Amino acid sequence: MLLILKGIPCLYYGEEIGMLNIKFNDRSEFRDVDIKNGFQGLVDDNPVYSEDEFIKYLNINSRDAGRGLMQW
Structure with missing residues (x-):
């Protein structure tokens, strides 16, 4: 339906397919530098x-x- 309407089709951040966020259980699973600095501070x-x-x-x-990853 999106591709047959007038205009340019846009998808934003996977919201249209209903993806859920990843759940992390350990601090080693985070890869963002700001998060690692936050753990330290x-x-x-x-x-x-607490952790x-x-x-x-x-x-x-x-x-x-x-x-x-893409959640099929």
Whole structure:
């Protein structure tokens, strides 16, 4: 349907196919440099959060959550 309408068809970030974010269980699974620095600053050096709390937060808000494989 999208391709037969007038105009240019655009897809945005996989939302049209209903992809879900990846769920990470361990800090080693994250690949983003900012997240690794966040673990060092907020969990290791100055413990504001526990590791489980920070992973739970990052599963919702991180950039790595949307960088998964195509879910067939």
